[in-house]
Amino acid sequence: QEFRFGPCRVQGVALQELREAFWTVKDTVQAKDNITSVRLLRKEVLQDVSDAESCYLIRALLKFYLNTVFKNYLDEAADVRIRRSFSTLANNFFVIASKLQPSEDEMFSISESARRRFLLFQRAFKQLDIQAAQTKAFGEVDILLTWMEKFYEF
């Protein structure tokens, strides 16, 4: 079982565990998101991502989730199930992000197009109130995991 984001390899992460962690809290978390007219991980962010771009993009997204989405969200998460799911996701995101080493000699255009995709996501996030944006981003982890699965070797 291994993630292959282009040249970046990540072993030792069970995608199924992440899925189950999110699935137990999906309805609860998504029900808190009232801004249904906004989708952060839109198709323009994740569709047709090349292998070469994927390492840059996934690292930027996971770091953002760790530093901006999960970091403060914890105070609000009183429900034990959400806390457990939350820590499983955060710990695994940390493991994946720490193992990703996008190569420096990749063409600038590739990292630049990955960065543009990430900026689409970040800009949409920043247009919302921070707590609403964190709730929405957490509620979209199923979209993120579904995209990550495309780079996963069972």
Next chain:
Amino acid sequence: CISGGLPKPTNITFLSINMKNILQWSPPEGLQGAEVTYTVQYFIYGQKKWLSKSECRNINRTCCDLSVETSDYEHQYYAKVKAIWETNCSKWAETGRFYPFLETQIGPPRVALTTDEKSISIVLTAPEKWKRSPEESSISMRQIYSNLKYNVSIYNTKSNRMWSQCVTNHTLVLVWLEPDTLYCILVESFVPGPPRLAQPSEKQCVRTLKDQTSALRVKII
């Protein structure tokens, strides 16, 4: 109509099998049997407005086929329904966020069996995705889920022994079976990921052939 004059419909959910997405609900509490009609709307997550489906406006039945409207399975959706009776109507009852790619049930495969004396060959054909019309070209669910697997359950009717095997590709040969014995086989499709309801195939039973060598020995004696 006076909104809120009626209780809301209940148990509103999507029943989704091979991307055929049916919205279904139960009548409002206490109004079973009354001449209640319903109106449905749906919403694509990330877009701006609720949309109507004309075939599901003022209907008597408690289901609405939203397969066409929710056919882009990488999108996520909401749906809502309200009840109308005479001059009163309920507030909207709404689903959670529906993600067809992760929530559709994978139907059973087609199962073809051929037997030998001590073996049974099983050939599985993945189910087909729902399509708008028979003329539309078929898409196998395997094309959507490359990690589609099968759980094959085998039951020996003579010894009452049952076992199952997980299969990734579409063929399986069961060996070291007993000759002249009736075996029953059930197959379920599944995809690693969130828990999905499973639909087993029809049970199929076949008999292994008689052991030719013992028949020959009898002749010789």
